[in-house]
Amino acid sequence: MAQALVDRHDVELAASAAAGGRREFGELVRRHGSAVRALLRRMGAQPALADDIAQDAFIQAFERCSEFRGDGTFAAWVKRIAARLYIKRVAKEARYVAEVETEETVAAPDPGGLMDLDEALRGLSEAERLCVSLCHGAGMAHPEIATALNLPLGTVKSHVKRGLDKLRARLQSAETLGRTQHVG
Template identity: 80%
Template sequence: MAKALMDLHDVELAALAAAGGRREFGELVRRHGSAVRALLRRMGAQGAEADDVAQDAFLQAFEKCAEFRGEGTFAAWVKRIAARLYLKRKAKDARYVAELGTEEIAPMIDTPGRVDLDEALKALNETERLCVSLCHGAGLSHPEIATAMNLPLGTVKSHVKRGLDKLRARLSPDAAQSGRAAHVV
């Protein structure tokens, strides 16, 4: 039975899960769980929080599995759910938690020419990191991000561009002088 599940496409698994197939949905979680948690960590969620939001996203995806039409990938669909849940959680937390001061950013270059993308993302301010992660990690469009974050569209576009510019500068600090870019790990 496990071999048969591994052979099925995500669209087939989602259709079977929509009909109540828990094993089929379990296969979807196995396939895409780590990618969803990685996106949430890049958005700023710490380990346990990323796990909690990912679990909530998969529970919501299971409940709404019949809505998945296969027009995009299942991974992108569940990442959008997770990203929106994380944004809701951040908005709720913001009402109760005072803004903390900025922490010093750890060095991002471990060895010459190697850069950690996760560390580079930490160098962005929270809004830039969220906008870049939602756009390039979760695959949301600028209008979708604007709606989810309750920001004007132009502001979202500015945050994405500014964040990408900062990442380019961080990920290839010597590119302008030596003509070579850093290798991302």
């Protein structure tokens, strides 16, 4: 029976979960739990907080499984739930500063010239990291992010653009450094 769950599509599993299928929903959690936690970490959550919010997101997803229609992926749907929960948590704890803070110093690429996305994201300001993660990690549109964060649309667009520009520069710099070290 376990093999049958692995072979089933997310839409089928979600429909079964909406009818009370706990094993089917467990399979969805197994498939997408790591991706949800990774998104939350990229948004700035510490590991324990990412785990807590991911768990809350999956509880909400289970309770609202009948709302999932399969228009997008289940992973994207549950990531949006998790992103919204994280935003609420950050706002509640007053850790998020809506104004553009002073630019953070971007650390130099590692000596090996290898850098992953998580490392590059740590070089962004909190606002940039959050807006980029919501846009490209959770698939939220700029107006949706602006509403969720209670920020002007132009500010969200600026954070996303500036964040992406910084990411490109950091990743290109790391790639260039890696190539010169391997050639030399």
